[in-house]
Amino acid sequence: MRLRWSRQHVVLRHPFTIARSSTTAKQTLLVELEHEGIVGLGEAVPTNYYGQTIDSSEAALEGISRWLGDDPFQLERILSRCVERFDDQLAAVSAVDSALHDWIGKRLGVPVWRLLGLDPARVPVSSFTIGIDDPDAIETKAVEAQDYPILKVKVGTAQDEEILAAVRRVAPHKTLRVDANAGWSIHNAAERIRAVSRFGIELVEQPIPPGEPDALRGLRNLGIAPIVADESCIRPADVLPLAGCVDGINIKMSKCGGIRQALRMIHLARACGLKVMIGCMLESSVGIAQAAQLAPLADWIDLDGHLLLENDPFEGMGGAGGRLTLTDRPGLGVTRRPASQD
Numbered sequence: 001m002r003l004r005w006s007r008q009h010v011v012l013r014h015p016f017t018i019a020r021s022s023t024t025a026k027q028t029l030l031v032e033l034e035h036e037g038i039v040g041l042g043e044a045v046p047t048n049y050y051g052q053t054i055d056s057s058e059a060a061l062e063g064i065s066r067w068l069g070d071d072p073f074q075l076e077r078i079l080s081r082c083v084e085r086f087d088d089q090l091a092a093v094s095a096v097d098s099a100l101h102d103w104i105g106k107r108l109g110v111p112v113w114r115l116l117g118l119d120p121a122r123v124p125v126s127s128f129t130i131g132i133d134d135p136d137a138i139e140t141k142a143v144e145a146q147d148y149p150i151l152k153v154k155v156g157t158a159q160d161e162e163i164l165a166a167v168r169r170v171a172p173h174k175t176l177r178v179d180a181n182a183g184w185s186i187h188n189a190a191e192r193i194r195a196v197s198r199f200g201i202e203l204v205e206q207p208i209p210p211g212e213p214d215a216l217r218g219l220r221n222l223g224i225a226p227i228v229a230d231e232s233c234i235r236p237a238d239v240l241p242l243a244g245c246v247d248g249i250n251i252k253m254s255k256c257g258g259i260r261q262a263l264r265m266i267h268l269a270r271a272c273g274l275k276v277m278i279g280c281m282l283e284s285s286v287g288i289a290q291a292a293q294l295a296p297l298a299d300w301i302d303l304d305g306h307l308l309l310e311n312d313p314f315e316g317m318g319g320a321g322g323r324l325t326l327t328d329r330p331g332l333g334v335t336r337r338p339a340s341q342d
Contacts, residue, residue: 097258156183
């Protein structure tokens with residue numbers, strides 16, 4: 001097997017701001033695994049918050065490429081070794097996981113969701129994310145998102161109530177989810193949840209910084225809205241300690257290491273009575289397609305990263321109105337977008 005990668009520069013339609021950072025563009029790595037004339041695709045989306053960079057992901061991919069072997073069907077052997085050696089570089093591991101699954105699907109002529117025994121009719125409607133901004137800009141973004149029935153609104157600032165009020169002015173009846181990205185403290189989170197709850201919210205994602213399970217349990221016990229862990233739940237080992245502390249977990253491919261690791265997290269979550277969200281980073285349709293293969297197993301999905309881009313290099317996932325496309329195309333089901341004719 002031959003592994004190669006290249007940097008992708010993707011540009012956002014609007015500046016994207018969460019409680020801890022803001023960006024207008026993103027660099028990801030397009031990973032290609034070639035064997036027997038077939039190319040499987042993956043995307044690494046390293047995040048500084050988890051101690052990963054483009055450079056560190058490339059170094060991990062270089063290491064992985066040296067011992068891949070010649071049998072892409074040896075998923076467990078290859079990916080277990082990847083996780084063991086590069087547990088601190090799970091974005092790179094996720095890209096290899098994706099490329100292997102895509103290759104196998106293409107080799108067998110079946111989509112990955114079928115390999116996993118899943119039903120595409122069970123894919124939930126995805127939320128569409130509105131990043132932090134001033135209330136006037138938020139209102140404009142909410143208008144632009146009029147075709148999406150579920151909005152995920154980033155909070156974690158002194159303007160949280162003004163932001164949600166702006167959304168509600170133009171979307172009075174839509175389902176709203178709020179995501180603080182650990183932006184509230186353990187001292188004010190209960191107050192903030194009570195404040196935002198008057199806008200009618202479905203759930204609260206990662207209200208406080210990770211490492212505070214007892215505080216999360218206290219917020220859950222308020223009974224105001226379901227609490228979903230994101231930054232507090234990176235890999236399978238993080239799931240069991242959260243049982244009883246939260247209502248659900250948000251699983252992201254580049255955060256956990258890909259489909260194989262995500263499946264372990266889903267089964268652990270179900271055994272603990274936790275609900276499951278499948279989420280994403282700011283990434284192209286390649287990364288979204290990998291996560292979407294598991295969407296039939298989720299209670300909620302937040303797979304809109306490709307919809308926030310101005311220049312997605314790939315296509316095939318759809319997403320209009322929050323409805324993703326899982327087709328019978330083999331592998332992940334995405335293709336490179338034709339070059340502009342301009």
